[in-house]
Amino acid sequence: MKPRAKHVYPSAGTRLPAPVFFRSSSVPAEAATREHHHAWGELVYSFSGLMEVKLADRHCLAPPRCGIWLPPYTGHQGLNRYETSFCSVYVAQELCARLPAQPCAVTVSPLVRAMLEYLRDHFGAGNHAEEDQRLLGVLVDQLARAESTASYLPGTEDPLLQPVLQTLEANPGDSRSLAELARAANTTERTLMRRFQREFGMPFSEWRQRLRVVKAMPRLDAGDTVEHIALDLGYGSASSFIAMFKRMAGVTPDEFRNGQRAAGSRRRHPES
Structure with a gap:
C-alpha cells in the first residue's frame, strides 16, 4: 500500500547551518516527503518503527538496527506508513569523501545509536556550539567505519548463492539448515558460510x-494473524516469531501492524 502524503516531514532548508547537522522528529503514520535531492549527504535513522526511503530504482527499509545513507544529490522520497521517531544527520559534501559513494544500508553500532540518542535528547535547534560539532565529527568518523550493504535484504549474482537465495525467497518457511542447503547445492556448509559473509557482510x-521480516510485513499489513504467519515462515510457535521480529525490526508484529511505537521505549523529548 502506497503511503498517502497526508503529513510532510519538516524541511531541512536549502543550505546547512553547519558542516554536520543533526535533526530529529517524531512523525505520525502516513507521513511522506516529496521526491527531492540536496547538495549534502544524509543518514536517515529510525529510533522506533520502520522508515522507508524510495530511490529511483528501489525501496530501502531502515529498521532500528540500520540506517540509510544517501550521498549528495541522490534523489529520494521518505515514506512512513507507521508512526516513528527518526533522525537525519546531514553531512556537507566536502566531508563525504570517506563515506559510501552509493546509497546503502549502514549498520548502526551500539556506540553510534547511543550518540544519536544523546543528540536527539540534547541537540536543540540552533545549537551549533564547537563541542557539538566535535561530537558530530566523531559520529561521521564512526559512519565511515560502519559496515554497509546495498540493501537491508541484499541480493547477489554469485552463481553459488543465487539458487539458494531464490529457493528461500520462494519458500521463506524452508527451515533447512545451512548444511542441508549446501548439500542440495552440491557444495559444503563452510563454503556457503564464507560466501554469505563475503557477499553480504x-x-x-x-x-x-x-x-x-520482509515477507511478514505485507501479510501483517493485510491483516493475517501472527500465528499463521509464524507457522508459514517456519516457526514452531508465535512467540519465537514475535521475538525474532522484535529483535530485527525493533517493534513487535502487532506494533508494526497497529502503527504503535516499540513497547518499553523511552518517552521521546519534543523538538525544541
Whole structure:
C-alpha cells in the first residue's frame, strides 16, 4: 500500500547551518516527503518503527538496527506508513569523501545509536556550539567505519548463492539448515558460510531472518494473524516469531501492524 502524503516531514532548508547537522522528529503514520535531492549527504535513522526511503530504482527499509545513507544529490522520497521517531544527520559534501559513494544500508553500532540518542535528547535547534560539532565529527568518523550493504535484504549474482537465495525467497518457511542447503547445492556448509559473509557482510542466519521480516510485513499489513504467519515462515510457535521480529525490526508484529511505537521505549523529548 502506497503511503498517502497526508503529513510532510519538516524541511531541512536549502543550505546547512553547519558542516554536520543533526535533526530529529517524531512523525505520525502516513507521513511522506516529496521526491527531492540536496547538495549534502544524509543518514536517515529510525529510533522506533520502520522508515522507508524510495530511490529511483528501489525501496530501502531502515529498521532500528540500520540506517540509510544517501550521498549528495541522490534523489529520494521518505515514506512512513507507521508512526516513528527518526533522525537525519546531514553531512556537507566536502566531508563525504570517506563515506559510501552509493546509497546503502549502514549498520548502526551500539556506540553510534547511543550518540544519536544523546543528540536527539540534547541537540536543540540552533545549537551549533564547537563541542557539538566535535561530537558530530566523531559520529561521521564512526559512519565511515560502519559496515554497509546495498540493501537491508541484499541480493547477489554469485552463481553459488543465487539458487539458494531464490529457493528461500520462494519458500521463506524452508527451515533447512545451512548444511542441508549446501548439500542440495552440491557444495559444503563452510563454503556457503564464507560466501554469505563475503557477499553480504552478515551470517546466513541473519539474512534468513531479514527475509522473513520482509515477507511478514505485507501479510501483517493485510491483516493475517501472527500465528499463521509464524507457522508459514517456519516457526514452531508465535512467540519465537514475535521475538525474532522484535529483535530485527525493533517493534513487535502487532506494533508494526497497529502503527504503535516499540513497547518499553523511552518517552521521546519534543523538538525544541
